[in-house]
Amino acid sequence: MNASDDTTLLQAFRNPDTREKAFAGIIKKYQEKLYWHVRRMVIQHEDADDVLQNVFIKVWKGLDKFREDSRLYTWLYRIATNESLSFLENQKKKSTLSIDEGDAGVISKLQAEKDFDGNKAVWKLQLAIQQLPEKQRVVFNLRYFDEMPYEEMSRVLDTSEGALKASFHHAVKKIEAFILDH
């Protein structure tokens, strides 16, 4: 992600004449990365779409207060992560299921996806990821799929780099074990 492009976009956003155009530019620049980050957490496209739109609405309303003491990309990931976790939390609250069954609900969403094939490695990996606790799932996804450096992940998740490395390591072990067992 080019930080100088972000600076230009943020300057344009602060100008009322170019505000919307700049915001559309920010959306276009980050929508795919954030979409896949959210989608891997909430699984269904409709849910991912709702969460992503809410993320950008919050960005629109908070961007004036964004201080640029962190990268825009990091800030966006932080909002998207929190929105995804809040969504999952609300889903659990709405559900009459227990917490364990709530996680099973995410798995059943995965199984309801078009083209699902539990025998295929890519789906098996996703099933394995869904066995992880939510925050460990975030850490694994950010590192494995988004290849986010621990330093940035530390800012996104407000967690020490050491804890994130340990979390990723444990996640990998669990996923490996799941794949070997299934």
Added chain:
Amino acid sequence: MTQTPEIQEELRAAGARALLEMDRSLCFSVPEQYFSGFPERVMQRTMPESEVLPPTMSALGKEHPFAAPAGYFEQLSGHIIKRVQQEPTAASVVSMTPRRKNRFTNYILAASVAALAALIGWYVWQWNDHVVTEGDFSITGLEKVPGDSLEAFLLEAEYTARIDEIPETLFPGQSLVLETASLEHLLNEMPDEDLAFYASEIL
């Protein structure tokens, strides 16, 4: 994709492009499938132990099975701009900096303190009002003080507030010269010890 871009970058930076894109026309050959597992092997030697992925996972790669509807990303910014225009109210935003106190918190605290002070003041006022009415006095003998003497005392003490209403039960049979000043108010403002001293002096 079976290896991380970091590994690919490392190979490119080291000038090892041939290892990534080995051409069979070269005089040397490599075993079949050699390159498919090469990045994983390199990764295992270059990455810290905690970063090394087990072979099962390395083989899975980073492909995921999800798909977004056709044209979704082309239309998304337009949908969001429309929603933004329809929602003028502020929403909570996740800050990257440590949580700071909301700027309205001080106003809310000040209002709460003011409300509490007003409530205490009201109770004190009620209490004082009760003291000087209906003959239930905490300052013994005050009800026996002639009205004009009390008036003179209050004026001497430079209490200048208005008297709008003078309870007749407070000074039965007494005519008060202070028709425009609120004796009740003046009494409320006068410290109890002053009134007690005055009452003891005059009686």
